[in-house]
Amino acid sequence: MNFIAKFLSGVQEITFLLWRSVKGLWKGPRYFKETIAQMDSIGVGSLGIVSLTGFFTGGVLVLQAFPTLEYYGAQSSAGQSVATSLIRELGPVLTALMVAGRVGSAISAELGSMVVSQQIDAMRALGTSPVRKLVTPRIIALLITLPLLTFSADLVGIAGGGLVAKQIYGLDTNLYIQSAKFGIAMTDIIGGMVKPIIFGGIIGLVSCYKGLNTKGGTVGVGRSTTSAVVTSSVNIIIADFFLSKILQSLFSATIF
Amino acid sequence: MTLDIEVVHHHHAYETGETLVGEFGLPAIEFRNVELAFDDQVILDNISFTVRRGETKIVLGGSGSGKSTIINLILGLLKPDAGTILIDGEDVTDFDDQEMMRIRKNIGMVFQEGALFDSLSVYENVAYRLHEEKVDEEEVEHEVVRMLQFVNLEDAIDKMPSELSGGMRRRVGIARALVGNPSIVLFDEPTAGLDPPTARTICELAIKLRDLEDVSSIFVTHEMNNLEYLSSEYATLDRVGEVHFELEGERLCLLNTEVIMLKQGDIIFSGKDEQLRQTEDPYIRRFLRGK
Ligand SMILES: Nc1ncnc2c1ncn2[C@@H]1O[C@H](COP(=O)(O)OP(=O)(O)OP(=O)(O)O)[C@@H](O)[C@H]1O
């Protein structure tokens, strides 16, 4: 009972936070400078780890799938198999998880220590809304940069797969690229970009909510940071399942 | 009680436009039967008090007696369970954050621990309000320098908060609170943990605001020498514009300062400091002497 009540009130408060941060969009003041700064630290700052993750994921996909494909004489579709699994599933999910770990923790730690040291109170006392100044720019930055990061993870991943296919299994690079091109449908790309937008929203909302609701001093900051990463990661994976299902029904004519 | 009637009357007069005289008589801050509890712990129990325009109200009370809570209520960072809070005669009890923003523009707040923005320099901290209002940078700079001079910290203008000592942080907090010349300033234990000369400087700032700028303020403190300074000295300007502090009594003058004392969410004393010193109440006597 207590758990359910807590869960429901959490959902309610997060919805309310979403509403307030959206409201911050069409009624001024707007914080462009903050949003750009966040896009820089979230987007540019995460590019490295996200690309690295993509590269090795593409590589391991080929490493594992190639022998099986070879067994069925389907080596030539290695490109397609890597590209579709990356673009549909692994790219969006792994990128979101990496960003949840790197950015979600940073957001909730920063907001949490601002709560604990009364900087949030000071901000309100000085006439600024913390939601507009801190939450809205971070969520917008995530909504914009996560699809871009995912896109680059996909690209680097496909390249990594190609490299492994060439170096380890001696597959012709042109064949690989042809097959990857052939394998990617428009619906894959649309789905692969819709997911990171939703995931970005989840990371931003959850991390800001956890940070702003930090209680109990510096210990509380640690607690809300952990909780922000765990909660956004779990929600990303759950949301991924339902998003895939929805996208599949929407595009059922074209997928499989 | 008589005061309530007066306020209502003046407010009425103001609204109907018959006369504007009434506005001047409105208290800066007024609490009427304010109650607040967290879970089942009562924090404030039926609190009523008034801070007149230009008055400094010293709030005494032990740790946890509800002093910071009162200040948070004035700023609207907390909302009372019952009762009414008026700022400049306006009932702000049910104002949401958006409406409170307009009220807060007129209130300066000095936080117990400074609450400076870690990621901003001293300059940007003090300029915060002006930057938010998109004031011209030239004007911002002028105002920031003026405020830092007021708290004697011009040299720290380019430092980050982490490079400052506790007393310097507190003074930057004061400068930040005073930007925009608020007519109400709230000090939450501004001298706690500071050496006596720095503490004295902060009291002098509060006295200057009261006597030279006609600011209404609430000054929360535990320290008896703060009470002593604020209730026995006043600031004057001489012909060349230098500030002097004189003791009450050298010239006959009634200092615009009163004291309230809190004990576990109740006001147990309200009046002038002389009355406070003469009280027979054993709790207050122990608070004043420390034994
Ligand atoms: N957010 C909160 N949740 C629960 N209880 C709180 C909260 N904030 C304050 N309290 C309680 O309210 C009481 C009054 O706190 P307040 O901060 O007003 O005290 P104070 O008089 O300012 O003390 P100090 O001199 O130590 O600053 C304390 O008992 C405190 O435990």
Ligand SMILES: [Mg+2]
């Ligand atoms: Mg306090």
